[in-house]
Amino acid sequence: MKKRRLNIKEFASRLGISTATVSRAFGTKGRISEKTRRMIISKSESLGYRANYHARNLITRKSHVVAFFYPPLIKGEPDYFISEIMFGVSGATSLNANPLQVHPLYPESMDFCKDVILNGSISGIIVTAGTAESAELVKTARNAALPCVVIGHMSGENNCAVTFDNSRGAMLAGKYFKDTGRKCPAYIGGIFDRRKREGFKAGFGPHASNILFDNGGSTFQDGFSSCERVLKAAPETDCVLCANDILAIGFIKAALSKGCKVPGDIAVIGFDDIKIAKYFSPALTTVRLHLDEIGEKSVNLLKRIMDGGKNVSGESIDCELIVRDSA
Amino acid sequence: MKKRRLNIKEFASRLGISTATVSRAFGTKGRISEKTRRMIISKSESLGYRANYHARNLITRKSHVVAFFYPPLIKGEPDYFISEIMFGVSGATSLNANPLQVHPLYPESMDFCKDVILNGSISGIIVTAGTAESAELVKTARNAALPCVVIGHMSGENNCAVTFDNSRGAMLAGKYFKDTGRKCPAYIGGIFDRRKREGFKAGFGPHASNILFDNGGSTFQDGFSSCERVLKAAPETDCVLCANDILAIGFIKAALSKGCKVPGDIAVIGFDDIKIAKYFSPALTTVRLHLDEIGEKSVNLLKRIMDGGKNVSGESIDCELIVRDSA
DNA sequence: TTGTAGGCGTTATCAG
DNA sequence: CTGATAACGCCTACAA
Numbered sequence: 001m002k003k004r005r006l007n008i009k010e011f012a013s014r015l016g017i018s019t020a021t022v023s024r025a026f027g028t029k030g031r032i033s034e035k036t037r038r039m040i041i042s043k044s045e046s047l048g049y050r051a052n053y054h055a056r057n058l059i060t061r062k063s064h065v066v067a068f069f070y071p072p073l074i075k076g077e078p079d080y081f082i083s084e085i086m087f088g089v090s091g092a093t094s095l096n097a098n099p100l101q102v103h104p105l106y107p108e109s110m111d112f113c114k115d116v117i118l119n120g121s122i123s124g125i126i127v128t129a130g131t132a133e134s135a136e137l138v139k140t141a142r143n144a145a146l147p148c149v150v151i152g153h154m155s156g157e158n159n160c161a162v163t164f165d166n167s168r169g170a171m172l173a174g175k176y177f178k179d180t181g182r183k184c185p186a187y188i189g190g191i192f193d194r195r196k197r198e199g200f201k202a203g204f205g206p207h208a209s210n211i212l213f214d215n216g217g218s219t220f221q222d223g224f225s226s227c228e229r230v231l232k233a234a235p236e237t238d239c240v241l242c243a244n245d246i247l248a249i250g251f252i253k254a255a256l257s258k259g260c261k262v263p264g265d266i267a268v269i270g271f272d273d274i275k276i277a278k279y280f281s282p283a284l285t286t287v288r289l290h291l292d293e294i295g296e297k298s299v300n301l302l303k304r305i306m307d308g309g310k311n312v313s314g315e316s317i318d319c320e321l322i323v324r325d326s327a
Numbered sequence: 328m329k330k331r332r333l334n335i336k337e338f339a340s341r342l343g344i345s346t347a348t349v350s351r352a353f354g355t356k357g358r359i360s361e362k363t364r365r366m367i368i369s370k371s372e373s374l375g376y377r378a379n380y381h382a383r384n385l386i387t388r389k390s391h392v393v394a395f396f397y398p399p400l401i402k403g404e405p406d407y408f409i410s411e412i413m414f415g416v417s418g419a420t421s422l423n424a425n426p427l428q429v430h431p432l433y434p435e436s437m438d439f440c441k442d443v444i445l446n447g448s449i450s451g452i453i454v455t456a457g458t459a460e461s462a463e464l465v466k467t468a469r470n471a472a473l474p475c476v477v478i479g480h481m482s483g484e485n486n487c488a489v490t491f492d493n494s495r496g497a498m499l500a501g502k503y504f505k506d507t508g509r510k511c512p513a514y515i516g517g518i519f520d521r522r523k524r525e526g527f528k529a530g531f532g533p534h535a536s537n538i539l540f541d542n543g544g545s546t547f548q549d550g551f552s553s554c555e556r557v558l559k560a561a562p563e564t565d566c567v568l569c570a571n572d573i574l575a576i577g578f579i580k581a582a583l584s585k586g587c588k589v590p591g592d593i594a595v596i597g598f599d600d601i602k603i604a605k606y607f608s609p610a611l612t613t614v615r616l617h618l619d620e621i622g623e624k625s626v627n628l629l630k631r632i633m634d635g636g637k638n639v640s641g642e643s644i645d646c647e648l649i650v651r652d653s654a
Numbered sequence: 655t656t657g658t659a660g661g662c663g664t665t666a667t668c669a670g
Numbered sequence: 671c672t673g674a675t676a677a678c679g680c681c682t683a684c685a686a
Contacts (some may be wrong), residue, residue, distance in 0.1 A: 005447070020656045024429050025682055033655060052417045053448035055679035058663050063429075073414060078602040087400060094431050097439050101392075101426050101449070102417055112424050120332070121380035121426070129679055139438070140518035249606050254609065266431040275405040277578050279547045281583065345673045350665055358671060382663035388679050588661055 015040065026051060066093050066302060067101040069113060071131050077219045078246055080274040081192075082128070088295020089126060096303060098123075105133045106227050114140050123147065123306065124302045129154040129161070130192055149298045150314075153194055155315040160305060161314040162298045167199035169287035169319040173241045173269045174203025176285075176321055182267060183207060183240035188216040188226045188251060193243035196271065199239050211313040212237060213271065216247050223250025231258060238266055239327065245270035245286055252282070252326060267327035282325035285294040289319050338376040342367065353378060392449040393420050394428040394627060396440060398458050404546045407454070408519075408602040408618065410476065415622020416453060423630060425450075434458045436587045440465050448473065449631045456481040456488070456521055474632040476625045477641075480521055487632060488641040489625045494526035496646040498616035500568045500596045501530025503612075503648055509547055509566035509594060510534060515543035515578060520570035523598065527568050539564060543574050550559065550577025558585060565593055572597035572604050572613055579609070579653060594654035608650035616646050 003253060012019040017036070024032040025040035034152045044050070057063045068089050073079040086102060094102040103113055109135055113293050116122060119139055125141055127134050129152035139158060141148040150161040172186075177185055179233065185207065212234050216226040222243060229249070230237055242248035248270030252262050260266050262282055273288035297315055304312045332563050339346045344363070349361040352367035371377070384390045391465050391635050395416050400406040420427040428449065434583055437460055443449060444467055452459050452468055454481035465486060468475040477488040493556060497514075504512055512534065528535045543553040550569060554577070557564055569575035575597030579589050586591050588611055597604060600615035631639045 020658080020682075021656060024656090028681085031655065036655085049420060050445050050447075051441065051681095052679050054381040054385040054447040056681075058379070058385055058664085058679085059681045061662080063381070074675080076602065078407075078409070078606075080405075080407065080416060080603075083407070083414070087406060087410070089674075090429055090431055093437050094433070094439070099428050099443060100430070101428050103420050103427070104414075104417055106421070107423050112421070116426060118377050118381040120377075178672095183343070183668090185504070194378070225494065246606075257608065259681075275403065276407075276603050279573075282581060330659050335665095346664080347666090347674080348672060351672090354665080356666090360671060363671085367683090378665095383665075384682090385663085388663045388678080568659075 005052070005054065007046060008049075013045055013048060014047065018112075019105070041123045053193070062123050063099075063121055064097075065099045065101060065301065067103060067116060067125045068120045069103050069105045069125065069127045069137060070136065071134065073217060080276065081248075081272055083243065084274060084291035085128070085295045088292035089299055091292070092296040094301035096299070098299075099201050100302075102140070103132065103285070105137065107133060110136070113137060117141055117146060118144055124149075124306045126151060126298050126302060128152055129229075146277050149305070151294060151298055152192065157190065160312050162299055162301065163314060163316050164289050164292055164294075164308055165316050165319055166193070167195040168172045169200075169271065169289070169321075170196040170199030170241060171203035172261055172321040173287055174200040174205070174208075175325070176203075176269070176327065177239040177241075177267065178204050178207070180267070180327075183224075184210065184234065184236045184238045186212040186214060186230050186234065186237045186240045188214050188223065188240060188242045190216045190222065190243040190247055191218040195241055198239070198305070200271060216243065217249075218247065220246050220250035220253075223247035224254040227251040227254035227258075231255070239268075240266060241269050242272070243271055245272045245274045245284060248284060248286070249280055254282075263325070263327050264267070269321075270325045273322055277322075278324060280326075281298070285323055285324045285327035288318050289323045290317055293317060332379070333374060333376045334379065334426055338364055338371070341374065342370055350378075353412055353514060360495055375560075387480035388447075390426075390448055390450050391424075392426045392428060393626065394443060394449045396430050396432045396452060396454045396461065396464060398455050398461065399431060399433050407573075407603065408571065408599055411601060412455070412619035412622045415619035416626055417622070418619070419623040419626035422590050425476045425626075425628070425630075432458065432464065434460060436470075437463070440464060442531045443546075444468055444473060445471055446462040448499060451633045452476075453478060453625050453629060462598060474629055476629045476632070478621060478625055479519065486641070487628055487639050489628065490641060490643050491616055491621075492643050493520070494522040494529075496616070496648075497523040497526030498530035498566060498596065499646070499648040501532070501535075503596070503650070503654065504566040504594065505531050505533070507654075509595070511537065511539075511561065511565045513541060513557050513561065513562045513567045514540040515541050515557070515567060515569040515574055515575055516552065517543045517549065517570040518545040521567070523570055542569065545571065545574065547573050547577035547580075551581040554578045554581035554585075558582070558587070566595075567593060568596045568598070570598055572599045572601045572611060575611060575613065575653070576607055579607075587596060590652070596648075596654045604649075605651060612651045612654035614646050615649045615650055617644055620644060
């Protein structure tokens with residue numbers, strides 16, 4: 001008993017014209033008089049006609065849908081690095097009237113994700129680098145000739161990618177410590193920390209040889225534990241670069257709880273500049289990666305590929321040191 | 328010159344069987360022998376055949392795609408309340424193998440969002456309440472008989488909704504303040520603060536009449552300014568409930584900068600328990616709303632409606648007071 | 655500028 | 671259990 005939606009045939013016949021003319025009124029290709037187009041558009045609004053999505057995409061072989069694949073999140077841990085990029089992506093696709101799908105990339109969901117890529121439902125994908133799954137997915141897309149943009153650095157084939165200049169960001173941090181008279185540096189690494197260590201060393205310069213390296217991790221708790229290890233191994237440490245802001249926040253919390261003053265006794269710089277960074281106490285000095293811009297740029301890059309651009313080359317995102325209170 | 332994907336006709340003819348049989352091998356409806364089904368599945372993997380998404384959805388009239396509509400974000404401000412709900416939604420849809428679309432709900436994007444709802448591309452929507460746009464969108468979905476779940480309270484028609492027990496959460500906070508001997512309460516309201524004020528008053532009890540109400544807003548800066556107003560208007564204030572965690576963080580930062588001790592001089596309770604709450608200094612005492620569960624529950628509710636369930640009723644989410652260091 | 659008709663790749667229907 | 675064939679709703683040569 002439920003009535004079917006108005007389709008093009010019925011709609012056209014009510015207007016006393018052909019379906020072809022109706023179709024032309026909505027597309028940009030067909031030659032049609034401005035007058036009939038207006039009439040059709042107007043009638044479509046009053047009668048509530050819309051072209052069926054699947055029928056249209058079936059024949060045109062494109063959907064304009066963009067899919068964003070993000071790495072696994074750790075239960076209970078802040079995932080603000082990803083979410084800020086995602087909102088950047090979402091805002092940009094929305095502006096371009098591209099529907100956006102988002103998919104977590106767990107090992108268990110690989111089959112589903114591959115199906116999404118291969119069943120013809122989407123026109124392009126954006127994938128965050130850093131896991132085996134993401135690399136596999138990019139390969140799948142490549143084989144299917146599906147437009148693809150990678151966020152971050154992925155080894156192997158030359159993908160179109162939006163990359164961060166981690167090295168330079170870390171260098172800025174090292175230089176800042178050196179310039180503010182710090183002597184005993186430490187670096188807390190973790191996930192997504194490609195080239196940060198080397199950059200930090202280069203920026204710090206003369207005293208670079210005594211940099212203490214600690215493999216933190218990615219969570220607040222990791223930063224907390226890392227601080228305990230560092231202060232035990234090298235109590236004289238007076239400045240620390242953390243591979244991300246969450247680590248830095250954990251590190252600072254541990255330092256404060258041990259009676260260390262930040263930045264008095266020990267200066268701490270984070271990485272990413274997630275939005276909460278400036279509201280933390282002390283406000284975090286950090287390397288800003290322009291997370292939302294990353295999302296926007298990857299969408300724009302993908303758009304160009306989807307529009308048929310050949311040899312679209314990647315982009316590197318600028319970073320800058322944002323000096324606040326923690327260093 | 329680019330070769331078309333393998334379609335069902337070609338695939339079937341290579342196996343020497345009919346397209347109908349192939350189709351049955353992938354669905355659950357058709358009667359087919361287990362033996363041929365296995366053979367077809369196996370061959371589809373080696374030959375790389377996948378059913379075309381649009382052709383399939385055109386005839387079956389469903390896509391299984393879920394769309395999530397979220398409210399406008401404030402540029403530069405943390406949007407963690409929404410992002411944590413969104414990740415909950417995303418995780419749940421992923422588990423169910425439902426593709427998830429996400430759309431920001433700006434006034435400018437209403438046409439696009441309505442089109443998404445009306446063009447037949449999605450099977451159900453989840454909408455966060457709180458803006459004129461969200462209410463309009465829900466109405467649109469209702470008219471199109473599209474399954475819809477609302478997150479939060481939306482006046483008007485009786486939607487299927489996942490709601491928070493704001494009143495009880497705020498009551499818990501008021502009671503805690505009373506029980507810990509606080510005398511001069513203030514409440515900082517803002518967005519999404521339905522019934523919190525009344526609940527707080529009820530929980531605080533005897534001294535409820537002198538509660539100072541301040542209309543904060545929703546951002547860190549709002550919390551900061553609010554603190555300045557409150558301490559000026561009522562310096563004796565010794566406990567504050569803020570309508571969300573970001574407000575609370577801003578409030579605390581302002582209080583600390585004025586030399587007020589938290590929680591010594593003034594105890595602060597937030598609302599939502601976004602993940603960063605426990606890492607802030609001081610760690611935030613707050614009313615936990617189980618943000619990720621909200622996402623999961625709304626997906627499960629939507630699924631039931633999509634599967635044809637009639638009269639699916641909404642759910643209210645439990646909340647609890649998480650006592651940490653700020654109160 | 656407009657209409658006619660064929661085809662997009664499936665699943666549903668109805669025989670066999 | 672399997673096969674032939676008619677929808678599904680639209681776009682787009684091609685003809686008028």
